[in-house]
Amino acid sequence: MVSLGVGRVMASLPGCAFLAWNLLLLSAAHSVRLSRQFGSAQQYGSSNPGPSYETYYFTQQVDHFGFYEDATFKQRYLVSDTYWRKPGGPILFYTGNEGDITLFCNNTGFMWDVAEEMGAMLVFAEHRYYGESMPFGDLAFSDPKHLNYLTSEQALADFAVLLRYFKATTEGAQNSPVIALGGSYGGMLAAWFRMKYPDVVVGAIASSAPIWQFEDLVPCNEYYQVVTNDFKKSGPGCSESVRNSWAAINRMAETTDGLQWLSNAFHLCCPLKSKEDVAVFKGWLSETWVSLAMVDYPYPASFLEPLPAWPIQVVCKFLKDPKSGDKDLLQDIFQAVNVYYNYTGDTPCLNTSQTASGSLGDLGWSYQACTEMVMPFCSDGVSDMFEPQSWDLQAFSDECYKQWGVRPRGSWVTTVYGGKNISSHSNIIFSNGGLDPWSAGGVKESLSDSLLAVLIPEGAHHLDLRSNNADDPKSVLLARSLEVEYMKKWIAQARTGRD
């Protein structure tokens, strides 16, 4: 879990390093996982041979909002014009989020699936400080001064400047209407892009975009309740087994023999030795349950490891006896997490640091979570199956200061993007999956005729943006066709200049 970065302490043992993180820091933690889930998906829909695109680099100002820092950097973007009907054919523009843009390009099958029907060009723009788009190159993450330009506002400005340039210099694109699309943080960016630059994009598809997971716009415990409900629905005894496991772990962890037993039972790469190790272990288990909820797709997909269709149902087959003794219950929990980490049977041992490997993408999000993207999470162990954990902004802020030398500003996102008071905007579809914990912070009810909410009850994290699949539930097919209908409508509106 987690926090990566935030409050991380590397132990001295190389190879067996435990990452200790402050368990209060659930926000950074889960947000980090969010990128990894999206990012590490390997599977590409069978209906498509695989994306074919050209890679380009555009020179961007490091600071769009002040005139003293005059440095520039190269922003990477990918273009596919295979199906583009020029002149004037529409542009579908992916607002890149926290990761290497090729991953989003490869895993946003929906855009590839609809490109031909819409005669659309596809453009995928990388977010600054991720992938190859590094202000100050290798120095980008060296200190708070060089990180100072990692904000969503700067990223949106990059997208706007890039699009103006791109349309002006691409033959036949001068009058092309542009639609922003994105999933997760990319979905937040797509929505905010339409809000802030309505002249640049005619509309936005914001998939699984938790734009209200800030301050007290939504209750902080809803996120874990969604995960819990997924488990509750997927098998009798399932969520209770997880809920009961924490106390069982705590009892085992009281003795040295118990720690040894836990380490063996869970086939851990590195044995648990201290209280801190146990906290990391429990955080890693929590994160596993959350991750499963995000990727509870109706067909096999591949993330850290390949996963079966409806993985939570498979996990729940092992979690039917919540009342069994500590050892039996924990053996069951081990079998269950093995579905996530060892479905193919070639994982030799379970590494509780594995989910928190410090790639740059994770680091970037950890910084963003410590500055603008302050997402409160909490659990109570009653309405959810997790260990009780309150949200403590002060502790979070202190950890951020330790890690990054900066402190979060919890209310800035609401100030700059309007919080719930966004009804003056238009042409945005917010889609949410009923199984996805991020739906907790999403827009689930339409706000006006042109700010529409679409619910996909059987959908996990941005299922609608994934490629068509024979096992897709009907609700996602309906969501996708509504999205296409509205995109066509926005394009037609832009052409006639009328509503």
Ligand SMILES: *[C@@H]1O[C@H](CO)[C@@H](O)[C@H](O)[C@H]1NC(C)=O
């Ligand atoms: C566990 O994963 C971490 C992070 O990816 C890695 O640095 C470490 O070497 C791994 N440990 C073992 C024993 O595999």
Ligand SMILES: *[C@@H]1O[C@H](CO)[C@@H](O)[C@H](O)[C@H]1NC(C)=O
């Ligand atoms: C994305 O797809 C391209 C083309 O199939 C492939 O070369 C590239 O490695 C993929 N990128 C990632 C990060 O998986």
Ligand SMILES: *[C@@H]1O[C@H](CO)[C@@H](O)[C@H](O)[C@H]1NC(C)=O
């Ligand atoms: C993964 O599965 C294989 C085959 O069942 C097994 O030999 C191995 O011990 C498992 N790894 C872990 C970490 O349990």
Ligand SMILES: *[C@@H]1O[C@H](CO)[C@@H](O)[C@H](O)[C@H]1NC(C)=O
């Ligand atoms: C939204 O903003 C308008 C205009 O400033 C204001 O009149 C209204 O009270 C605000 N609504 C909410 C719910 O904050």
